[in-house]
Amino acid sequence: MEADSVFDLLAANLRAIFEKNLISQQRLEEIRLRVNAPLFVRCDGTEYAVKPDGTFSGDTCLAYCVTKEDIDETLEYISGYSLYAFSEEIRQGFITVAGGHRIGIAGKIVAEGRKVQCVRHISFINIRLAHQRIGCADLVMPSVTTDNKVFSTLIISPPGCGKTTLLRDMVRQISNGINGNPGKNVGVVDERSEIAGTYLGIPQNDVGIRTDVLDCCPKSIGMMMLLRSMSPQVIAVDEIGSREDKEAIENIHHCGCKLLATVHGTSVEEVWDHPIFRDLAAQRVFERYIVLDGKNRGRVKVVTDEKNEILYQGA
Numbered sequence: 045m046e047a048d049s050v051f052d053l054l055a056a057n058l059r060a061i062f063e064k065n066l067i068s069q070q071r072l073e074e075i076r077l078r079v080n081a082p083l084f085v086r087c088d089g090t091e092y093a094v095k096p097d098g099t100f101s102g103d104t105c106l107a108y109c110v111t112k113e114d115i116d117e118t119l120e121y122i123s124g125y126s127l128y129a130f131s132e133e134i135r136q137g138f139i140t141v142a143g144g145h146r147i148g149i150a151g152k153i154v155a156e157g158r159k160v161q162c163v164r165h166i167s168f169i170n171i172r173l174a175h176q177r178i179g180c181a182d183l184v185m186p187s188v189t190t191d192n193k194v195f196s197t198l199i200i201s202p203p204g205c206g207k208t209t210l211l212r213d214m215v216r217q218i219s220n221g222i223n224g225n226p227g228k229n230v231g232v233v234d235e236r237s238e239i240a241g242t243y244l245g246i247p248q249n250d251v252g253i254r255t256d257v258l259d260c261c262p263k264s265i266g267m268m269m270l271l272r273s274m275s276p277q278v279i280a281v282d283e284i285g286s287r288e289d290k291e292a293i294e295n296i297h298h299c300g301c302k303l304l305a306t307v308h309g310t311s312v313e314e315v316w317d318h319p320i321f322r323d324l325a326a327q328r329v330f331e332r333y334i335v336l337d338g339k340n341r342g343r344v345k346v347v348t349d350e351k352n353e354i355l356y357q358g359a
Contacts, residue, residue, distance in 0.1 A: 050075075050145055050173060055117035058083065061108055064098030072173050079115055079167040082107035089341060115167060122147055135160045136236075136260060144174035144241020144248030174241050176249050180206075180342060181213035184334055185222060187347045187355045192225040194218055194278055195331035196297070199306040200315055206342035207306040208238050208282050210334070212249060214304055215239070215280045219252020230255045231276035233266030239282055264288035267296055280304040290320045297329045305330075310338055312352050325350075 050069060051062045058077070067087065074086040082104045083094040092100035093107035101107065122139055123130050133139045139147040148170035154161045181188075188197050197214070201207035221227035234240050234257055240247035242259040251257065256274045258266040263281045267289075270276050279296055281289075284305045296303055309315045312333045316325050324330060328350045337343040337358065347356035 050143065050171065053118060053121045053141065053147075053171070055114040055121070058108075058110075058114055058118065061094060061096060061098050065094075065100075069173060070175065073175070074173070075171040077110045077115055077118065077169040077171075079110060079112050081110060083110050112167070115169060118169060119149075119166060131162065133260065134163050137163070138236065140237040140241060140243055140248075140259075142243045142248065144176075144237075144243065146172045146174070146237060146241070148172065174249065175209070177206075177209050177213060177342070178216070178250065179213065181210055181217055183344055184210070184347055184356070185214070185217055187334075188214060188332055189218065189222065189225070194228065194302045196303045196329060197305075197332040197334060198315070198330040199304075199334045199336065200309040200312065201306065201336035202310060202338040203308060204341070205336045205338055207336060209342065210336070211280060211282060211304060211306055212239050212251060215255060215278075216250050216252040218278055218304075219254040227252065227254045228277040229275060230278045230280060231267075231270035231274050232257045233261055233263050233270065233279065233281045234259050235261060235263050235266070235282070239280065262288075264292040267292040271296060271299060271301060276301060278302045278304060282306050283308065285318075285320065287320065290324065293324065293329060294327070297327065303329070309335075311335060312348055316352075 051059050071087050072085055076084040085092055085094055093104045095101050095106050096108045130139050137149060149163060149166050150168040151166040152164045154164060188195055199207045199211055215230050215232060219227050219230045232239050232251060232255055237259055240251045240257045241249045242257055247257055258269060267279055270279055279301055284307055293303060307315055315321045331350045333348045335345045337345040343358060345358045346354060348354055
C-alpha cells in the first residue's frame with residue numbers, strides 16, 4: 045500500500061469525510077480516533093478537529109464524533125479482517141502496515157504479571173503517517189563521517205522534533221556509501237517499527253542496501269543479537285536510556301562497532317546529567333552529539349564532539 049491509500053484503512057464514514065478534503069497526505073502527520081470524541085488530525089505540526097464536511101476547525105464542538113462502529117470497522121481494514129494475525133504486535137500497542145505507517149492502539153489491557161497478554165475493547169487509534177525525508181542528514185554527515193570512518197553519534201531532541209527521521213537518513217547514507225566511500229554494514233534494532241517501518245519482514249522506508257533490521261525487538265537484546273550474528277560495522281537504535289541499553293552499548297563500544305542512537309533531551313549538558321549518559325560520556329562512547337532545535341522540527345541546533353566542543357552551530 046502506498047502512502048496515498050492510507051485513507052482506505054478508515055471506516056467508510058471517515059473515508060467519506062476525508063475524500064471531501066483535498067489536502068495532501070504529505071502534510072498529514074496523525075489521524076486520531078477516539079470513541080465518542082472528536083475526529084482529530086495533526087497537520088503541519090498543528091492539531092485540528094475535522095468537521096463532517098471534511099474541513100478543519102479549531103472548534104471541537106463542530107467536529108465529527110467518532111463512533112465505536114467507526115473504530116471496529118477501521119480495525120477490520122487495518123488487520124485484513126483478522127486481528128488475531130496481529131496479536132503479537134497488538135500486545136506491544138501498535139500495528140505497522142504497508143507503507144511503514146504505524147497504527148497505535150489502546151483499550152483494555154489483559155496482563156499476567158508484568159506481561160501483556162492481549163488488548164481488548166480497542167477504543168482508541170492513532171494513525172501516524174510515515175514521512176521519509178531523503179537527504180535530511182546531508183548537513184550533519186560531514187561531521188559524522190570522515191575518510192571512510194563513522195563516528196558514534198547521539199542525536200538529542202525533544203519529542204516530535206525529527207530525531208528518528210534524521211537517524212533514518214543517516215543509516216541510509218552510511219549503508220549506501222557517501223562521498224565516494226564504500227557503504228558499511230548497518231544493523232538496525234527497530235523496537236517500535238519507526239526507523240525501517242517493516243511490514244511482513246520488508247522495510248517500507250529506505251534504510252540503505254547494506255542494512256539488516258531486527259523489528260519489534262527490545263534494544264538491549266537486539267544490539268547483542270546483531271553483534272553476534274550479522275557482523276555490523278554500525279548499529280542504530282532509537283530512544284536509548286535504560287541500564288540494559290547502557291550495558292549493551294558498552295559491549296558494542298568495546299567490540300569496535302560504531303553506534304548511532306537517539307535520546308530525548310534539549311542539550312548535551314542535560315543528557316550528561318543523567319547517570320547512565322554520564323558514564324558513557326566518561327568512556328567517550330559517543331564521539332559526536334547532534335542537538336535538534338525544539339522549536340523548528342528537523343533543524344540542527346548544534347553538533348559537538350566528545351568533549352562537547354562545537355563543530356557546527358546552526359543559524
